[in-house]
Every structure is written in C-alpha cells, then in structure tokens.
Amino acid sequence: MVWPFLVLGGLTVVLFALSLATGPRGAPGAAVPDLRHDPELLRLILVQIRLPRALLGVMVGATLGLSGAVLQGFLRNPLAEPGLLGASSSAALGAVIALYFGLSALFPAALPLAGIAGSALGLMLVILLARGSGSILTLILAGVAVNALAGALTALALNLAPSPYAAMEIVFWLLGSLADRSLEDVGIATPFMLAGWFLLLRLGRGLDALSLGEETARSLGFDIPRLRLEMVLGVGLSVGAAVAVAGSIGFVGLVVPHLLRPLVGHRPGLLLPASALGGAALTLAADLAVRWFSAGQELKLGVVTALVGAPFFLYLLVRMRRVGPA
Amino acid sequence: MSLIQASGLTVSLGGGPPVLDRVSLSLDPGELLGLLGPNGAGKSTLLRALAHVYPPDAGQVSLDGLPLRWMGPGERARRIGYLPQAAECHWSLPSEQVVALGRLPYRQAWEGLGPGDWEVVERAMGETDTLDFIGRPVDALSVGERARVLLARAIAGEPQLLLTDEPVAGLDPAHQLEVMGLLRRLAGGGMAVVAVLHDLGLAARYCSRLALLHRGRLVAQGSSEEVLSAERLSTCFRVRVRRIDSPDGPIVVPVEALGRP
Numbered sequence: 290m291v292w293p294f295l296v297l298g299g300l301t302v303v304l305f306a307l308s309l310a311t312g313p314r315g316a317p318g319a320a321v322p323d324l325r326h327d328p329e330l331l332r333l334i335l336v337q338i339r340l341p342r343a344l345l346g347v348m349v350g351a352t353l354g355l356s357g358a359v360l361q362g363f364l365r366n367p368l369a370e371p372g373l374l375g376a377s378s379s380a381a382l383g384a385v386i387a388l389y390f391g392l393s394a395l396f397p398a399a400l401p402l403a404g405i406a407g408s409a410l411g412l413m414l415v416i417l418l419a420r421g422s423g424s425i426l427t428l429i430l431a432g433v434a435v436n437a438l439a440g441a442l443t444a445l446a447l448n449l450a451p452s453p454y455a456a457m458e459i460v461f462w463l464l465g466s467l468a469d470r471s472l473e474d475v476g477i478a479t480p481f482m483l484a485g486w487f488l489l490l491r492l493g494r495g496l497d498a499l500s501l502g503e504e505t506a507r508s509l510g511f512d513i514p515r516l517r518l519e520m521v522l523g524v525g526l527s528v529g530a531a532v533a534v535a536g537s538i539g540f541v542g543l544v545v546p547h548l549l550r551p552l553v554g555h556r557p558g559l560l561l562p563a564s565a566l567g568g569a570a571l572t573l574a575a576d577l578a579v580r581w582f583s584a585g586q587e588l589k590l591g592v593v594t595a596l597v598g599a600p601f602f603l604y605l606l607v608r609m610r611r612v613g614p615a
Numbered sequence: 616m617s618l619i620q621a622s623g624l625t626v627s628l629g630g631g632p633p634v635l636d637r638v639s640l641s642l643d644p645g646e647l648l649g650l651l652g653p654n655g656a657g658k659s660t661l662l663r664a665l666a667h668v669y670p671p672d673a674g675q676v677s678l679d680g681l682p683l684r685w686m687g688p689g690e691r692a693r694r695i696g697y698l699p700q701a702a703e704c705h706w707s708l709p710s711e712q713v714v715a716l717g718r719l720p721y722r723q724a725w726e727g728l729g730p731g732d733w734e735v736v737e738r739a740m741g742e743t744d745t746l747d748f749i750g751r752p753v754d755a756l757s758v759g760e761r762a763r764v765l766l767a768r769a770i771a772g773e774p775q776l777l778l779t780d781e782p783v784a785g786l787d788p789a790h791q792l793e794v795m796g797l798l799r800r801l802a803g804g805g806m807a808v809v810a811v812l813h814d815l816g817l818a819a820r821y822c823s824r825l826a827l828l829h830r831g832r833l834v835a836q837g838s839s840e841e842v843l844s845a846e847r848l849s850t851c852f853r854v855r856v857r858r859i860d861s862p863d864g865p866i867v868v869p870v871e872a873l874g875r876p
Contacts, residue, residue, distance in 0.1 A: 365705040491724060498719055500706045501768070504699045507668045509772075510692030510720050555706045555752070 290559065293552040297566035301347065304573035308343035309335060311580050313468070313587060341470045346573040348475070348482055349467070349535045352527040354568020355561060357542025359489050362496035362557035363520050364429070367550075368605060371528045371542045374428075374521065375411045375435030380532035381463055382439040383407020388459050389446045401477045404533020405526075411435045412525035416518070428517070465536035465591020467576050478530040485527025486565070488519050493558030500557055538591045540598020541568050541575075547605065617641035618807050619776055623674030624664050626657075634660045635671065636831040642809065644775070647802040649822030650811045651842070653852050656828040658811045659700055662778050665809065666697040678776065692720035696774035700781050700811070702765040710748040710756070710764045714740055717771030739771040740764075742797055744790075758785040766794065770801065777801060777808045783817065795821040815856065819843060820864040827851060839865055849873055 312334070353371060360369035371377055387393045387403035418431035443463070450456035495516045498506040503513055531538075545567040546560055553559040572590075575597075579588050619642040626635040635657045642648055652658050664671040667683040676683045678694055686694075696717070704713050717739070718732045728736075740746045743763045748756060753764055762785055769777060782798065783791040791814070799821050802808045812818040818825055819839035826836040829851040835842045848856045854869040 494719060494722075494724055497716060500704055500708060501713075501716060501765075502699065502703060502705070504663070504668050505697065505702065508666050508692065508695065508697035508699075509716070510688035512688065550706075554712060555708050556712060557706060 290553065293549070293563055294566065297549075297563060297570060300570045301566055301573065304570055304577065305343050305347060307577055308346055308573050309339050311577055312339070313580055313583075337472065338469075341472050341475050342467045342576070343573065344475050345467045345470050345478075345535055346576045347569040348478065349531040349538060350541060350569040350572025351565040352482055352485065352531040352568070353538065353541035353572070354545040354564035354566075355486060355489050356524045356528050357568070358546040358557070358560045358564035359492055359496070359520055359524065360542070361546050362560065363492070363499060363517070365499065365502075367547055368543070368602070368609070370540070371524060372436070372537075372539060374432040374524060375415055375439060376408050376524050376528040377532050377537050377539070378436045378439035378443070379411020379414075380404040380408035380529045381537050382411070382443050383529075384462065384533050384536075385443050385446050385459050388462060389450070389455070401474060401530065401533040405481055405529045407439075408525050408529025408532065411439060412521050412529075414438075416521055461589070462536050463591075464589035465538040465594075466579075466589045467535055467572075468587065468590075470534060474534045478534045481530035482527045485523045485525070485530070488523030489527065490561055490565075492516060492520060492523070493561050496557035496561070536589075536591055538572065539595050540602065541572055541594055543605075544598055544601050545571055547601075617643050618679060619665070620677045620680075621665060621674065624661065624671045624676070625673040626660050626664060626669075626671050632831070633672075634831050635664065637674070638828070638831075638833045639674075640665075640826065640833065640836070642776070642807045644805045644807050645802055646824055647799050647808045647810065647822045649818035649825045650809055650828065651813075651815065651818055651825055652828035656851075657831040658828055659780055660831075661828065662697070662780050662809065662811060665776075666695055666778050667691055668697060668699075689720050693772065694775045696769040696772045696777045698766060698769040698777075698779040698782060701784070702762070704753045704761070704765070707752040707754045710745060710751055710753050711736060711740065713753050713764055714745075714767045714771050717768040720772060735773060736767075736771050739767040742770060742800075743767040744793065759787055759790055762786060763790065763794070766797075775806065777806055779809065780811045781813065782810055783812070783814065791817065815843060815848075815867045815869065816865075819867045839867070843867055 356371040357369065360371065360373060361367055383406050384400050384404040387399045392399035392403065414435050415431045418434065419428045447456050447459055450459065495506065495511045498509045498511050507513060546564045549563045549567045550560055553563050575593050576590050579590050579593055621638065621640045624635055624638045625633050627633045638661055650658050650661065663669045665676055667676065670684060683691055714736045715728055715732070718728055718735065721732065722728065740749070743766050745763050745767050748760060748764060753761055756764065766779070766782055769779065779798070783794050786794060795817055798808050798810055802823065824836065825839055825842040827834050827842050827847065834851065835847060843856065843858070845856065848854055853873045855871040855873060857868050857870045859866045
C-alpha cells in the first residue's frame with residue numbers, strides 16, 4: 290500500500306517543477322524577455338509569479354481532493370463534494386462582497402480574509418440548521434439551502450454592480466484561477482489550510498468505521514457528532530481559504546477520490562492522504578494545461594475543471610442508477 | 616453478580632408511548648440469550664441500549680458492575696461487540712479488511728494492525744467459514760456470505776458481550792445452523808451472547824435462555840418451555856404453534872396465524 294503514495298508524490302513533485310518552468314503562452318506579438326541573460330528578472334519571475342502559482346496549485350488541489358474524500362467517506366456517497374456543504378459558495382460570496390465594495394482595492398488581504406469569513410459563516414449556518422438531528426439528509430439539505438442563499442446574494446451583487454467592469458471582475462474571479470497570485474496570498478491562506486488539513490487527516494479511522502454504517506461506528510467507540518463537527522470545521526477552514534485565493538475550482542474533490550479509491554483498496558482512511566496528493570497533482574496538471582493550450586485569452590482553471598468534471602459527474606450518476614452505488 | 620446487569624431500561628422516541636418500558640435483564644458469561652418478540656416489540660431498541668449505541672432515556676446497563684455510561688468509548692467498544700440488523704458495508708472493501716475493522720478499538724490513530732491483530736482476524740474468519748473470501752470485495756459476495764463476514768467483524772473485537780440483531784436473516788438452512796452453532800460455541804468459550812431471532816424453532820434449540828418482548832415490555836424469560844407457552848404465543852405473536860420434542864431437541868413450528876384478540 291506504499292506504491293500509490295510514492296507514485297502520486299512523485300507525480301506531484303514533477304508537475305510542481307514543470308509548473309515552475311512554464312510561463313504563460315499566448316499574447317501574440319508581446320515581447321518575450323530573454324531570461325537566460327537576465328538572472329535578476331528570472332529570479333523575480335520564478336519567485337514572485339511562478340512559485341506562488343505552483344504552491345497554490347499544490348495547496349488548493351490538496352485541499353479539494355482531501356475535502357472531497359472526507360465528505361464522501363462521511364456521507365458514504367461517492368457524489369459528495371466540498372461544494373455540497375456550502376463551503377465553496379459562501380466563501381465565494383465573501384470574496385465577492387470584498388470585490389464589490391472595493392475592499393480588495395483598499396488592501397490586498399481583504400479578498401482572502403473575506404472569503405474565509407464567508408465560508409466560516411456559511412458553515413456555521415449549516416451546523417446550526419443541522420444541529421440536533423443526526424441525519425445525513427439534514428446536513429445535505431442545510432448545505433443546499435446555504436448554497437442557494439450564497440448563490441442568490443452573489444447574483445444580487447452582480448445585478449447591482451456599478452459598472453460592467455466591476456461585474457466582469459467579479460465573474461472572472463468566480464471562474465477560478467491560480468494566475469497572478471502573490472506570495473502574500475499564499476502566506477495568508479497557509480495557516481487556515483494547514484489547520485483544516487490537520488483536522489481532516491485525523492478523521493481516517495472514524496471514516497473506516499463509518500463504512501459499516503453509523504450504528505456500528507458508534508459501537509466501535511466513535512463519537513459521530515464530534516466527527517461531523519471536526520469535518521465541518523476542517524472543510525470550512527481549508528476550502529474557505531482555498532476558494533478565497535483561487536476562486537471556485539469545482540469537481541477536483543469529486544473526481545480525485547473516485548479515481549484513487551481502487552488504488553487504496555477502497556479504504557476510506559487511506560484515501561485521505563492519497564486524495565490530497567492526487568488533488569495536488571490534478572490541479573497542477575490542469576493549471577499547466579491552461580497555460581499550454583490557451584492562445585490569446587488564457588482559459589480559467591475553474592472553467593477547465595468544470596468542463597472535465599461535469600461530464601464525469603453525469604457519467605457517475607448514470608452508472609450509479611444502473612448498478613447502484615460503488 | 617452477573618456480567619451484564621440492565622435495570623429499568625426505558626426508551627421513548629418522539630414523546631409517544633415508550634418503545635422500551637422498564638426492561639430489566641441480567642446475563643452471565645456462557646449464556647446465549649435468544650431475544651424474541653413480534654415486529655415492533657422493541658428488540659432492536661433493547662439491543663442498541665445494551666450496546667450503548669443509543670443510551671436509554673432511563674435505567675442503566677452495567678458490565679462487570681461498572682455502568683456503561685461511566686466507561687470510556689474505547690473501553691466499551693473493546694468489551695461489547697454489536698452487529699446491527701441488515702448490516703452493510705458501504706464501500707467495496709476486501710473481506711479481510713472488513714473483518715479487520717473489528718480491531719479498530721484496539722488501535723490508536725495512524726497505527727496499523729499488528730501481527731496479533733491479523734491472527735485474531737484470521738481466527739474470526741475461520742470460525743465463520745469466510746477464509747475463502749479473503750481478497751474478494753465484500754460487495755461481490757452473496758447476502759449470506761456477506762452476513763458471515765460481518766459477523767466475523769463483530770467477533771474480531773473479542774468482546775465479552777456479543778449483541779447480534781437477526782444474525783441468521785438471509786442465510787440458507789445450513790449456514791443458519793452453523794451460525795447458531797457458532798454463537799453457542801462462543802458462549803461456551805465464556806462470552807455472553809444475545810441474539811435477536813424470529814425463528815422460534817432455532818431459538819428453542821440453540822439458546823440457553825429466552826426472553827420475550829411484547830410492546831416494549833419484557834413479558835417472560837426462562838427456558839423455551841416456560842417462555843414459548845401456547846397461551847403466550849397466541850397473545851404476543853398471534854400464532855398457534857406446534858411443539859414436538861424430538862431427539863434433536865424441541866421442534867417449534869408456527870402452524871396457524873390467529874386473528875387479533
């Protein structure tokens with residue numbers, strides 16, 4: 290059971306190096322500086338532009354993959370996704386509010402901080418709505434409600450945007466991208482993501498027990514309400530920070546655990562670190578594809594993952610209807 | 616002092632009449648208690664209360680004189696094995712990994728299973744005749760095969776008290792007899808075993824003691840002759856039963872459904 294981790298880890302390292310070595314394409318006619326003769330500019334580009342992008346690829350991808358694996362394990366449903374608990378959409382709403390009121394123009398840290406605050410508030414609402422009932426259905430419905438609310442408020446912000454440019458800025462940000470992020474963005478997001486990962490990675494044993502159902506997991510000594518609280522907090526912190534710096538990048542949390550599950554013998558606990566590595570690798574790869582295949586206007590990363598992920602989601606739905614859940 | 620001492624167990628769901636009404640029960644090591652009763656009598660609720668999966672609203676369960684509510688969850692999990700009704704595994708885990716989940720209460724976070732754990736897992740699979748399923752995904756097994764793997768999971772925790780909810784549901788006759796024989800053997804080895812059963816005949820033949828629940832109350836307990844009296848069966852189960860004492864033990868067969876009294 291070691292080789293999947295070696296392969297995924299190696300893949301992530303290679304893709305990370307490739308990401309550092311790859312600049313943007315397109316912009317036809319633009320002067321391309323000769324980096325070989327300008328080590329100072331090369332260093333600047335590597336450290337200030339490409340390093341944050343590659344680091345965020347790893348961190349955002351790991352967050353999405355890990356959160357997806359945790360949610361699928363907890364809900365025992367291969368269709369679960371970080372978006373499900375309303376974490377992504379409420380984080381997006383927080384960031385949109387920061388953009389809308391021009392806070393992000395006042396000081397750059399406003400965007401990530403507002404995103405984290407948004408996701409924390411959205412998740413708190415989910416917990417309050419689902420509190421007292423132990424049922425998974427209530428949790429999902431609370432997530433749906435918060436998603437709808439966040440979506441409506443985001444639409445309101447777009448509707449009332451003072452100028453088409455402001456609306457465009459919001460829409461572009463919502464599409465999700467790793468381009469043009471700074472080391473400062475990375476620094477602000479890191480502590481929240483690390484705290485979230487710490488909470489989530491500890492859930493492995495509980496998720497293993499939960500594969501036998503909630504009653505058996507209880508009889509094996511696991512406190513299910515506490516597990517749920519730790520899951521909600523962990524997903525909220527890490528996904529909130531991820532969405533705040535990179536916008537909404539969907540379906541990584543759906544696709545990665547699903548693809549890796551057979552490699553770890555379908556064990557929900559082992560799937561957690563595997564999905565973190567796999568999510569990092571997939572996000573780095575998608576972000577490389579964005580740079581390699583874009584001509585002129587660079588494609589947004591969130592658009593690419595959605596284009597690949599949504600058909601995959603449909604395929605899973607159709608297959609589940611035919612053969613029952615995996 | 617009995618191993619398990621339950622007194623005054625009461626459970627009310629949603630404020631209606633209690634699902635379980637002041638049930639008291641004691642159990643010694645070596646006993647195989649058959650828990651009987653018509654649908655909705657509160658058998659599963661009683662089992663959950665005994666397992667502390669859902670603690671009772673009133674009353675308490677003690678194990679070795681220590682109330683379960685005072686015990687840490689890990690300690691409780693190591694002492695009590697619980698196999699719910701229609702148990703399922705939600706992922707396509709290999710069978711031996713499912714059985715190994717029974718060792719979770721013995722391991723800390725991040726800690727894998729040791730060789731000793733795997734010995735216990737193998738023994739549990741041997742006892743349930745499931746060694747052939749090693750390496751096979753549990754969802755590729757038949758219902759009966761899966762039920763035995765899940766029983767092996769419960770045994771793999773080496774509990775003092777084993778609580779099983781309809782352990783023979785969905786099994787063919789041979790495996791029904793084997794599972795009942797296994798439960799009796801486990802009891803013979805010093806475990807206290809409770810099995811919720813619907814088959815009165817199996818209960819009469821294999822269990823050392825029977826307890827009969829009706830509308831949340833314990834209406835009788837004792838030997839099969841005492842508990843399965845014609846009068847009681849007609850009021851609780853609304854059936855007429857034919858009982859034949861044979862060299863293979865008592866044979867109890869419901870032969871006629873009676874109307875409501």
